[in-house]
Amino acid sequence: MTRAPYDCDVLVAGAGIVGLATAHALRAAAPRLRVVVVEKEAGPARHQSGRNSGVVHSGVAYRPGSLKARLAVAGGAEMLAYCAEHGIAHARPGxxxxxxxxxxxxxxxxxxxxxxxxxxxxxxxxxxxxxxxxxxxxxxxxxxVPSTGVCDFRAVAARLTADLDVRYGAAVTVVDQRPGRGVAIGTEAGHVLRARALVTCAGLYGDRLARLAGVEPGLRIIPFRGEYRTLAPRAARMVRGLVYPVADPALPFLGVHLTRGTDGTVHAGPNAVPAPAREGYRWSAVDPAELVSTLRYPGTRRLAARYWRTGAAEIRRSLSPAAFAAAVRRLLPAVEAADLLPAPAGVRAQAVLPDGTLLDDFRFAEGPHSVHVLNAPSPAATAAFPIGREIAERTLRRLAGG
Incomplete structure (x- = not known):
């Protein structure tokens, strides 16, 4: 199907679980299609996909009629079925x-x-x-909610790569798309790849890649670090499955909850604090230019004005083990600060509109020969397979249109 001067039919930028599921869906829909995935890291699922709670969400909490609700309900069952088919660790504790x-x-x-x-x-x-x-x-x-499950999303990503052409160490730095001429990308290593269509599933860099492709996203990705603690064995024995607070719709994030993973480890979190870099997994990871750009964005200032009390409380829990323990005790009264051990953090790519609104649903944009994932927060990992099919359908329409 590929014809010169193209190196492939579709380039997918990003080997997180959504990008891999998209490539998987494209191959399933059109087996002769040549699909190449490019990834800036040395392996798949190095960011959001591999640094989350591992929960396979039920779809219970999302606004009826939203993409989140529709895709999470279908995606959760499909994700657990995929894990069962391929021998990937999973469970459905509810x-x-x-x-x-x-x-x-x-x-x-x-x-x-x-x-x-x-x-x-x-x-x-x-x-x-x-x-x-x-x-x-x-x-x-x-x-x-009995349908809620857990799985090893890193293992899911690794299994998906087994059937795909994935090229690592290929950070996209240039995108050139012109009507009737397809897309060319340049990588940090100096390589050039040409394709009939481009899909960007870049998570923390989703807005940047859209702009590189000449598509104005109308939003900015603001990184929030999700901080977890592992429960020591004494406290972990007090949690059998997944324990959540009821969400406050007036607040931007769910709050601390308890999750028993597939390996039996129980995590508490995440605490959500603004990250000073898109890959700001620690307070010390600061990107000065990125931080200044984020602070200058009007949506950041308006968001801070709206939720400053919530933000201050999140930062206090980040810096104070006693405050974090107090949040956990709302659910599990017997826990003590000494029961909360350090655990790796994640960073959530949160799309924020210029008026300070946190974009709640999945969002996509399209260019002449491209499709861009602009917002794919939780439950994107849960819903990866139906999201992948949604993006694949849009991409195939782009190809059909020339």
Whole structure:
């Protein structure tokens, strides 16, 4: 199908789980299509895909009718089925969602209604039933979502690469797309690749690659570091599965929750703090130019003005083990600061609009010969396979249009 002067039919920039699932979907839809994935790192899933909680989300919490709701519900079942087919570590323990005060009970009921609207089974728990599932948690009311699972997303990414042409150490620095002439990319190493179409699934760099391709995204990626703690064995024995707070819709992030992974490790988190670099996994990882650019963006200032109290509380939990432990004790009263051990952090690529709005749903944009993933926050890993098909369909339409 490929014809000179093209090196391939489709270039996919980014070997996170969404980029790999997109390449997988393209190959499934058109087996003769030559697809090449380029990745700046030395292996797949080195950022968001490999640094998250490992939760396979049910879709219970997302706005009915949104892409998140539609794709997460379908994607969760498909992700767990893929893991089973390929022998990848996974489980479906379900999660409990807790209202820890009477003021939170209406939000818990609203969550149950939203989940049912999305086609997700939700069980309202009696005190006895909650005690049987998670005897050490504290709540005035609770729900169980049985379809929530966990898996090893890094292993999923590694399995996907087995059937794909992935080229590592290939950071994209130049994109040239012209109507009727396809796309050419230049890499940091000086290589040039030409394709009939380009897909960018660049996560933390999604807005940058769109702009390189001449597509104005109308947003900026603001990095937020998600900080986790591992529960020491004494505390880990008090958590059987997944334990979540009921989300406050007035706040931008969910808050600290408890997750037992496929290896039996229990993590608490994430705490969400602004990161001073797109790959700012530690407070010391500062990119001065990036930081100045972020602070100058109008959306950053408006976001900070709207949520400064929340941001201050998140930073306090980041710097104070006692404050982090207090957040965990809302769910698990017996935990102590000494039970919370260091764990690797992740960085969330959060799209922010110029008015300071946090973009909540998945978002894509298109150029003459390109498709760009502009926002793919959680549950993007869960929904990777249906997201990949969505992007593949858009890409094939670009190819059909010349």
């Amino acid at each position: 999660k409990v969602v807790l209202a820890t005060t009477s003021e939170e009970v209406p939000r818990l009921r609203e969550l149950a209604q939203r989940g049912r609207a999305n086609g997700v089974a939700v069980e309202e728990l009696s005190p006895r039933r909650l005690a049987a599932l998670e005897p050490h948690v504290r709540a005035v009311a609770a729900l169980r």
